Amino acid sequence: MTTPRRADAARNRDRVLATARLAVASGDLSLQHNDIARRAGTGVGTVYRHFPTRRALLEALAEDTFTALLDDARSARRHDDPGTGVEILLRALLTRQLADPAFAEVIAGEPEQDADPGTTARRAELGELARAVLDDARRAGTLRPDLTEDDLRHLLCGVAFAVRIGDGPDERADRYLRVLLDGLRPTPGNPVDRRR
Template sequence: MSPRQRADARRNYARILAVAEEEVAVHGAAASLEQIARVAGVGSATVRRHFPTRRALLDAVAKERIEALCARAEVLAGEHDSRTALLDWLGEVIASSTRSRGLAAALAYEGAPPEDVYENSCATALEAAGTPLLRRAAEDGAVAGDVTFTDLVALMVGIVLATEQHADPAAAAERLFRLTVTGLSPRDQSAIL
């Protein structure tokens, strides 16, 4: 490949990604790859060359948000209260997902068995960042010991997808998350996740 072809490929990639971010923001994970190609001014084969699957495109769109959430998990890992650290981080993942349509779909394991994590760079990165928070909370007895990170991803994705059509998705997702954490118990009882 000549230097000119490489430069064209980099420009195409950047243009496709910019258009994809806009399309995913409007249409979520179901954004049309053909529409992305049309708006970016490239052929659909060019889109598929850079992003061979919808998952690859969603991962690329979500990359910066995922990196910020991973960095936040590192900061929260130093907090004294392990339960609060975990719940704060999960709340931030949910809030970020409600602001960024398509992010929840990028996190979904797409039906993979819990013991066989789907090839998914977004979920893999968040799992690497969040597992220490979950492990510490479980060791402290602040979270049930049988809760897995896969359980938490399913919970977060479910909440975000269930609320994305609400008038205020962030508020609806926050309410469902808090309800999930506290359960249906009266407020004076402490709950374990």
């Protein structure tokens, strides 16, 4: 499923992908096969053959961003101060989502058995990296202990959602992220449970 054997097939796949990317960039996330086929100058069948599903198309579109995020995560892990590592990781997770709506949709979904193997692998690697970064931070006492890496993924998808609502995808991202980061400290005020 990565790259077709025949040259013309590869060419077509690229054209479709480019067209789809263009559509997303222009704010159209619907990714309708018929539409893309017409714009790409291919038959509908061709689009369906390469990407049997909207989700398949999304995942292909998100691949680059996902890979870039893995790099971000690795550099977060490499960082000496665990608190900063967490901040780098989460900020990257937010930024990448805002920059690439296709990626945002992919990462917000739960892993599925029919996802393409590449996406599944990347997802797994991200999970491991995140767990490592978070473990360090918890050990260092910079992070409340009751949140898993999936919780944080969910929360950051939530923040991305919050930023997308309303107009002006401006500095709100920073503001919202700061709120979240502050909330991640181990129960500020009193050490264990601060219930009113």
